Amino acid sequence: MLYEGVLRKMQTEMGSPIQYYMLFENDFLNVNQVLDKSLQINFIKFQCLNCGEDRPIYRQGFCKSCFYETAAAGEWIMRPELSTAHLDKEDRDLEYEKKVQLQPHIVYLANSSNIKVGVTRKTQVPTRWIDQGAHEAIEIVEVPNRYLAGITEVALKDHLSDKTNWRKMLTNDVKDENLVEWRNKLRSYIPEEATDYYIDNNTETHLEFPVLRYPEKVKSLSLNKNPNYTGVLKGIKGQYLIFEDNTVFNIRGSEGYYVGLGVN
Template identity: 80%
Template sequence: MQYEGVLRKMQTEMGQPIQYYMLFKDNFLNVNQVLNREIQIDFIKYECLNCGRDLPIFRQGFCKSCFFETPSAGDWIMRPELSTAHLNKEDRDLAYEKKAQLQPHIVYLANSSNIKVGVTRKSQVPTRWIDQGAHEAIEIVEVPNRYLAGITEVALKDHIGDKTNWRKMLTNNVDDEDLITWRNKLRPYIPEEAAQYFIENNHETHMAFPVLEYPEKVKSLNLTKTPSYKGILTGIKGQYLLFKDNTVFNVRGSEGYYVSISIS
């Protein structure tokens, strides 16, 4: 089997285990179906997710000029507290920003390598947790816009982390935590503007990833430095492909790379 196209974040479907799909222009691959098979990945060229040109990818699948121009890469994406659509103030494209920012958002706790606080659109639950490789997660507040979610995350970051140790996550060196206890412990630190949106009666969501074998240590595949790679796929977690030789490949981190994928 052979597939060719530009890499984008894998699409997922909640299940036992989670199902993963690579989508290309004319076909798709259910990645779960090729576990324990040999896969070859060959980098062919770049293809910016915005302009489509063969230019080096700068960040988030965009070439450098598009990264600083497209509304889908504004600073408020990574820092939701910078959102201004609720004030009718434009960053790059007010219509786009209103559509993205003025909708229900969730502040959550997720346990990937450790407990961390994060923000996502309500429509992206549980996709966001799956993408982060979290084996358990819980909502803390549901607010009507991205700004309120952002200032809540900033306040809670003083009391709990907001980063994932991706190496620990991929070696499955993680512990279970009582997220309900953590949620209640953090409640007093929620900003006054968001306090009314606290979610009091909910339960943890648990994720089961399709992994046959976790690596003992990890070495990251960079297609710029290693444009051709072949290995046996032993698992999928977060947005990473895990291989038998301890190589891990971040599909989302390689968005905008046009590749050929061959499966033996």
């Protein structure tokens, strides 16, 4: 079976286990159905997610010029505390920034390789946790805009990480934590502007990933270095495909790469 198209972040559906889908222009693939089958990945060209041109991908699926121009790659995406739409102040495109920033956001704890703090739009729960490969997560605050979420994350980062160790996550070198206790312990560090939005009556969300076998150690597939790869798919976690030979492929990190996929 052959598929062809530009790689984008896999779409997910909560379940036991989580269901993963690769969406192409005229087709889609339920990736769970490829488990224990041979998957061939062939790089064909680049296709910037903004301009659609065949230009080398720079970051986040965009060519270099689009990365520095499109509103979808503003610095506030990675650093929510830099959001300014609530002040009616434009970064690159105020209409777009208001649409994204001025909506309910969640500050959460997620445990993928270790406990980390993060920010996401409320509409992206639990998608964001799935994308990070977290096996458990909990919400701490729900605020009305991205800026408040950002300053809360910055305050909590002084007390725990905001990074995921992707190698530990993919080898499943993780331990369970009591996230309710962590949430309660961190409450006093929430900035005054966000204290009224604290959530104190929720429980952990647990996530189950479709993995038949975890690798002992991982080697990362780069289509720049290895444009043609074939391997037996053994699992999907976060936005990674895990293969029998310990190769892992970051779909999200390869957005904007136009590929052919063969399933046998």
